[in-house]
Amino acid sequence: MISSPANRRNSLNFSGGPGALPESVLQQVQESIIAVPEVGLSILGISHRSDWFAGVVAELESNIRSLMGLSSNYHVLFLQGGATQQFSMVPMTLLRGKEYAAEYLHTGYWTGKAIPEAQREGPVRMLWSGEDMGFTRLPKDDELDFSVDAPYLHYASNETVEGLQFHRVIGRDDVPRICDMSSDFLAGPGEFDRFSLIYAHAQKNIGPAGVTVVVVKDELLDGAPTDLPGFLDYRAQIKAHSIFNTPPVFAIYVILLVTRWLRDEIGGLDAMDRINTAKADMLYQALDRSCDFYQARAHRSDRSKMNVAFTLSSPELESQFLAAAAHAGMSGLAGHRSVGGIRASLYNGLTISAVETLVSFMEEFRARRR
Known part of the structure; x- marks a missing residue:
């Protein structure tokens, strides 16, 4: 069954592309x-x-x-x-x-x-x-x-x-x-x-x-x-x-x-970078404090602010994560077909509040599976 337009409007786009666009631009x-x-x-x-x-x-x-x-x-x-x-x-x-x-x-x-x-x-x-x-x-x-x-x-x-x-x-x-x-x-x-x-x-x-x-x-x-x-x-x-x-x-x-x-x-690229840094820091901190429930793919010094790639302990758990995230209104979190796992893309148009929503979901998901 095709989801309703109302549900689609509420979805948050974490896709690796096409990415989210700013609301005022839309x-x-x-x-x-x-x-x-x-x-x-x-x-x-x-x-x-x-x-x-x-x-x-x-x-x-x-x-x-x-x-x-x-x-x-x-x-x-x-x-x-x-x-x-x-x-x-x-x-x-x-x-x-x-x-x-x-x-x-x-x-x-x-x-x-x-x-x-x-x-x-x-x-x-x-x-x-x-x-x-x-x-x-x-x-x-x-x-x-x-x-x-x-x-x-x-x-x-x-x-x-x-x-x-x-x-x-x-x-x-x-x-x-x-x-x-x-x-x-x-x-x-x-x-x-x-x-x-x-x-x-x-x-x-x-x-x-x-x-x-x-x-x-x-x-x-x-x-x-x-x-x-x-x-x-x-x-x-x-x-x-x-x-x-x-x-x-x-x-x-x-x-x-x-x-x-x-x-x-936004006020230029310096201001955009401050926003993007805040989003990335928030998500990486959630990974790092998860006691390896979520594991970042990239070495710490080379982590991307744009694409946060991580894994869970098994493909089965990752599938459960993706299904629950989609049900909660978050789209595009599946990792690329060549590597699997999870990927959250934090492009310019994605808001800080969207990342807050994702982090809250991740913490709740982890708590339910301890």
Whole structure:
């Protein structure tokens, strides 16, 4: 039987993606589906060639640069194909025809997807892999031997599946850094100007599925191949201001609303980080005081603020936990299919009160099974 609309509205979204969106943004989206106030048409029917949408793209580019503290030599693109397309676009642009190997870190499920795509285009050196240890930690500085000759270094700032997050920038400043920030993009401040290219699909922190944000530094594209298909050429997308073909107007508009929310209601990325830190601390404290009833997957120093992955003592108990959580109105807590367990994703749009509800449920669940 399909649950009632009332029950659905009360559900809390802890999914690894698509993630929760802020309530005020959802209210504006609801209104815009009927008619965008300044246009009088549904957002689902506004032309991507309209002056209004060109203004949306221009404002969104500016908002993201401002939130990240980036100068005008960084272009902001809104592309399709998800982060998966970037697994190919990056090496097509930067590795094809190169003598020296690009360096990749294999820190979890998603970086494991990126490496084979790069190997199609040129030599790849796997600088470090956490596979043998079950992707439960990230490398220490003394485990990384970066090459000055690498065309670029690629890594993910946050591994969504395993709940691992870098809390520092790694690599050499004289080698371009390429970073998949899909699951912690705009979740807090960072040294973003130390990266040459950042990509992030929107369905975690900043919007619905269908858009991937790419932030790319001008100099990175000097000497890129000239025979790339236009759709897969960053320079062509820059020239077209992301309207090379018909873009997902609705999804891009929602991201604009999220950036306004971050700027005007939250107060910027420092403030967003304080909220996200409070949420993560609350949940990890619940794990740590559970006397190993709940066990965090990640080493303490590498724990993600975005994706809290943990296990219980048996698959049967985990199934009971998930069923009880769903009955209590909490959705999306099942771990990724590749690792199982439990995963609570605490993206920007998820409120502190939602985490309080989860922690209270966890403590009650544990008390009933002592």
